[in-house]
Amino acid sequence: MIRAGAPVLLEVRDLRAKVSGIEILKGMNLTIRAGEIHAIMGPNGSGKSTFAKVLSGHPDYTVTAGTTLLDGKSIFELPPEERARAGLFLGFQYPVEIPGVANAQFLRLTYNTIQGAHGKDELDPLEFDDFVREKMKLLEMDPAFLDRSVNEGFSGGEKKRNEILQMALLEPKLAFLDETDSGLDIDALRIVAGGVNTLANANNAVVLVTHYQRLLNYIIPDYVHVMEGGRILKTGGKDLALELESRGYDWVAAAVAS
């Protein structure tokens, strides 16, 4: 929901970034206020995931210019873990499998780490078990996923649900969900979208990277951005997604060029 006076959660100015010596982000600008939902669309390779990784501090990516403030504080000096503690959450396009670490153990560790960072109480394994099972209900997730290794052998859709479960546990200020909808079947899409809607409130914000307007029927965005060649070419309302769905991306670049 757009509110003119709402505090700015994320402020990205003229951001440029490189990976393996190649510039991928070429002047990103984006302002996100509390309560808003943003969708970022754009062709394959346009830099959407790169943007997510740069924001969350992946060591392979180097920022070469620009600034990014999270809640008014510059983040590029911070290691990834401190960005997470400051309230940033990245839902991975390809969640990583970690054989040997039980999902329950991992979830509790991250939960307690973030709680500790906010000066809140940590939960012991038994308390956490009750707590996480409640959250799993929201996503209609089988508790059996707690006993398995993190994401190991999870189907594509199961991995994405596990990402949203983490979002539900960590309650970030800004959740950046990179293609959380890809790999989800129709029911799972509805459930996951319902979960995101429940978690979104006036004090936080969500960025959805997606290729499909279908997700945006469930989670109504306040803004839709089109990314191409490492920057945002066009910003519109939710109708822009519909237009992209029917017309593709070419006209956006053409319109900007002319």
Place this chain on the structure above:
Amino acid sequence: MTTVPNAYLSSVLSGEAAAWPLGRFNAAGPLGWFHQLRADAFERASALTVPTVRDEDWRFTDLSPLYRLAFRPSRAGGMVSGATIASLSLPETTTRLVFVDGQFNAALSTPALTGNVIVAPLAGAVSDYAAIIRARLGQIAPIERDAFRAINTTYLNDGAFVFAGRNASHPSPIHVLNIATQAEAAIHNRMLVIAEAGAKLTVIEDYVALGDRVYCVNAVTEVDVADNAKVRLIKLQREGSQAFHLSASAARVQQAGQYRSNTISLGARISRETIGIELAGPGAGCELDGLTLINGRQLADTHSFIDHRAPHCTSRQLHKCVAGDTAHAVFNGRILVRQDAQQTNSAQESRNLLLSPRAHVDTKPQLEILADDVKCSHGATVGQLDEEEMFYLRSRGLPESQARNLLTYAFAAAIVDRIGIPTLVDRLHQAVMEQTRTKDSL
């Protein structure tokens, strides 16, 4: 050729060992074959030289610290309390054989003698089941070219005998608990596992120590897996930090039989696992999972040999080493696919993690393929932790050191998890946790 004096060898091959086969040898008696086996072994042991780093198979494993020490044959009388047994036993097992310094301890053991499953000390079994045992004992792990096996067989008077008859299975894993208590003891553990056609067995071969003494375990395990039988061997080596552990385990797998092993090496100053698997019948398979987790000045060597002798066999092996401080891990995994072994499917992976700049690992997968229609893969990595896994954890708020510890733990725990016996997995997780925690972490 000048021979370097070898205190180890002269101590184990003198006195009792030398006296026994001659003194009690009785070729005409009902156990003549058994006496002959020992007498032959003594002869071999006396004739063979023990390996040095000049032997290709022992290139990285210098046993001279062992050879400088004299040992005495282990004796009965090692004290083990009921409380110790309680802490080492597993609720998942009801059948247990306990050997204290290599001597069978009846009071602490719960053998099994159901209709078709026998779990009993070998000393009595050689008389009671002579025909079954004679055909296998010393046949699966032959002594001809291996001094340590020959020495073990010289001392063969007891051990664990685990037998499942045709289509039989035991409801719980069988725990063979070997406890070392005496200093300077030369302990010669022996185990013979036989699964007849269609039988199923899980055996835990467990080595622990009370106190931190210098002793030497030289163990031999033979496993016979008949047609369609399934055997699982979980080997846990948790010897004391000054101990030597030399082990040979050999399995022969017949048609459509399955052999699975989990070998976990945590203890000992110097240890060597020599694993030999013979896929002897069509459609036989083996799965070997290994974990070496060492630090300090430990040296742990695993040499495995999978011999594909028949068509349509499969083998899968994953061996992981984690070495900290100045520890040295060795893995040599040889796979031979013989000419007749068409349609072989074999995958081998060696993954290694070094926790300190002075730790090191020598890994050598070796694939020799003589058949033409096969699918084989092998690979080795010596590396750091996975960058993407690190980033994933850090992106969830975990500090770098904690993420590193967790992944190191996970690297090892992933192998432990495959054991599938909850109490054992929990205990080993604890051990892994302690060994992988670095000093700078919480």
